[in-house]
Amino acid sequence: MKKIIVLLLFPILLSAQGDVITKEKTDWITNYDQAIKLAKKEKKNILMFFTGSDWCPPCIALKRDFLETSAFDVYANEYILLYIDIPRNKDLLTADQLKSNKELAAKYNKRGSVPMLKVVNKEGNELGEMSGYSMNGEIKYHTKFLEKYKK
Numbered sequence: 001m002k003k004i005i006v007l008l009l010f011p012i013l014l015s016a017q018g019d020v021i022t023k024e025k026t027d028w029i030t031n032y033d034q035a036i037k038l039a040k041k042e043k044k045n046i047l048m049f050f051t052g053s054d055w056c057p058p059c060i061a062l063k064r065d066f067l068e069t070s071a072f073d074v075y076a077n078e079y080i081l082l083y084i085d086i087p088r089n090k091d092l093l094t095a096d097q098l099k100s101n102k103e104l105a106a107k108y109n110k111r112g113s114v115p116m117l118k119v120v121n122k123e124g125n126e127l128g129e130m131s132g133y134s135m136n137g138e139i140k141y142h143t144k145f146l147e148k149y150k151k
Contacts, residue, residue, distance in 0.1 A: 026067065026072065026073070026076045027081070028081045029083065030082070030084075030085075031100075036124060039121070040122045043122070044079055045079055046121070046122070047082065047117060048084055048104070048108060048120065049067065049081070049083050049117055050084045050086070051086070051114055052085070052087060052088070053087050053092065054088055055087065056114050056115065058114070058134075058135050061133060062142075063115075065137050066142055075146040078151065079119070079149075079150065085101060114131075115131065116130070118130075
């Protein structure tokens with residue numbers, strides 16, 4: 001009897017496995033100088049993501065709804081990705097990384113807007129920016145922004 005139940009359940013279990021979609025984590029660089037070198041080498045623009053990873057609900061939602069999805073993969077391959085986090089919990093970053101991120105924010109995000117996507121070229125010159133996220137799952141404005149600056 002147990003064998004019959006197992007045989008009957010086996011096709012159901014196999015079909016359930018087919019619905020699972022796994023996505024590898026997108027790799028973001030956290031070092032500006034490294035991002036500039038890669039941008040020059042690969043002839044790509046840099047996409048900066050300014051975030052408050054532990055305190056900003058729209059930042060967390062944008063990351064979940066777009067930046068960690070397969071819809072973002074198309075754009076991730078077109079840019080050098082630079083992650084700039086200013087968390088409230090100072091234990092999340094090293095002191096040097098936090099200092100570097102604050103310096104980048106002072107230069108490229110003077111208003112302190114988060115979340116913010118900013119595109120710079122391989123020389124570090126600003127090309128465009130988009131700040132905010134409505135947290136409703138609507139990403140068409142973000143994809144349109146990224147389409148504009150990909151090479």
